[in-house]
Amino acid sequence: MELKRRFTVLLLGLLMLFPGTSLAELDNSKGVLVSLGDSITSGYNLANPESEAFPYLINKDRYHVQNLGVPGWTSGDLLQALLFDETYKEAISTANVITLFIGSNDFLQALKLEDILRNPSLFDPEKMEKDIQEATDVFSKNLKQIMNIVQSDSSASIILYTIYNPVISDESFLWELVYFIADEMIKDLNNNIISNYHSPHNSVEVVDAYSVFSRNQASYIITGDIHPNAAGQQQLADLAITALLKPITGEELSEENVLDTDVDLLDDENDTKTKKEKTNINEEKEQDKELFSLKTPYFNKFMDTFVLVTKYEYFTYFVAGFVGLFILWFLVAIRKRKKKRRAI
Template sequence: MKKLIKTIVVVLLASLLVSPGAFAKSDNAKESLVAVGDSIPFGLNLGQTNQNPAKTSYPYLIGKLADLRVRNLGVSGWQSDQLLEALQNDQKYRQAIIHSDYVAVTIGNNDFLAILREAAIESGGNQLAFQQLLAAKLNQSDVFSNIQQIITEIRTLTDSPIVLYNVYNPFQLTDPLHYIVDPLLPDINDAFAGLAFSNEDVYLADAYTAFGNDQALYVLPGDIHPSNAGQAKLAEIGLDALGLY
């Protein structure tokens, strides 16, 4: 079934190159997907201007495959506290969630990148100090508390199924950061799995395993964001997690 989904996604991506309107919302779709989070659901650097979410981002691919209307509210650069604030106080976000049938959440990536940058700066280039600072800052981070509050806030607005994406390694195998980050990600992603397991109707989309060490295929060159192939893979695992195949 996963091979069939992947084949369909590839065909859809090919059709998009021919028809810019191929991923427009279907007014006849009976259900809707609302995607919230950061630059990953937004599809940063896949469009020409980055002024609007890319139509090849995973929420639109899921919408096309499952015949869902899509509201893509991903914002580039957002951290978990910013998404939580929006869900608590921004009526655009609250109303979108209220009227959702499915919700996709991709957040935490920028929190972890900020921690990585802080540790690098504070360590002054000392490798041991960097590793120690990185571990300490991860332990002190409130990102998972924020994500739990995000899930709780969504649950006050809707009982729609939620797909929660975990964190893939964004660095190419030629980048030393790949090998610094990779040993940390299993524990980080265990926490994502715990959040999914401990909340009703929250399903994990395992981006870390799906991307593996195939960053050359799934991550844009010289970038940390998913390529079109990466977005297709995220759509595939999201469909699988929600049972929308």
């Protein structure tokens, strides 16, 4: 008892000498990493989310992780939490680093991918693009408010992820079409993220999950799912680790991480060739649009995608096979006609 009493007195004396220091700060010098997002952030469908989800893989020896990702959340849900939930308000105010991965559910709810998986006949490209465009507009407004709140209430460095395409194509015509339409819509969402938040005037680093996952979905997404597997989560963590190696000031994206979009984020000197290629591609698209002069803008975008798909060799084989069958049918028909004439 006497030993315990002396220890208590000593502890109180230390607190009197350092009144502004908490016990937690005396015991631990790690920073705080707060992760905001949806099921991707929470590690949904992983065997061990608390060790495999990407927030826990980001310099784990340097940060205490507060994972506030919630499965199913849209940008609207996160905005409401930041406005009214004290847990979220307190978390961002004490954070040293904040990761933000949101928007996938905004897109998926508009895409209705699960419904299409169950019943491909529900695939309606015109309605799909209209729904996704509306979702893109809502997402843009929500993200603007989310970023305003986070930047005004926190001095933390912010790592903002672009959205990856979750569609795994089996290279059939239908799924290549779904993949391309989804890809075009996701590029629109990511253009908004890059153009509005990746600038030298703020403490935001936009990291490019889209490019990492593009055409690598089978390697980084759980089979039969839309969520990252352990390898995919590690890729997301690596993006943040790389970003944290330098001061986060919103510098330009490196050339290998720039999306193949109409947003020009490269230096003029090194981008001359890229600009010319983009110009040629855009001219080809405009020529293709003239062939399908329908009044519906969503259908025009669908036709852009259709033209891209027709350039794939798989479609060429399909057309060649169809033409071959037609010629065979034609020759058989002629032969039958000749036999009838001889019989007469």
